[in-house]
Amino acid sequence: MDGLAFDSIVGPVTMRGADHQLLRPSYLGQVVQSGTGLGFKILISAPASRTTSTPSPDCSL
Numbered sequence: 001m002d003g004l005a006f007d008s009i010v011g012p013v014t015m016r017g018a019d020h021q022l023l024r025p026s027y028l029g030q031v032v033q034s035g036t037g038l039g040f041k042i043l044i045s046a047p048a049s050r051t052t053s054t055p056s057p058d059c060s061l
Contacts, residue, residue, distance in 0.1 A: 014048070018055035023048035 002017030011025040028044040 016055060019059040021052070021055070023052055026051045 001015050001020065004015040006013055008024065010027070013022055013024045015021070016023055025048060026046050027042050029040050029042045032039050032041045
């Protein structure tokens with residue numbers, strides 16, 4: 001499954017081969033008042049390369 005990649009509702013998702021972690025974008029949002037009630041406003045969108053730590057050399061998967 002190394003290198004598995006697909007598009008999801010949150011954006012592109014890839015499986016990292018070194019430790020089999022799924023890498024995907026991260027979002028920070030805020031609940032806001034909208035015309036029909038409550039909505040969601042995305043404040044920050046960050047790619048997995050900015051939010052994911054490097055794989056541990058201790059991992060032996």
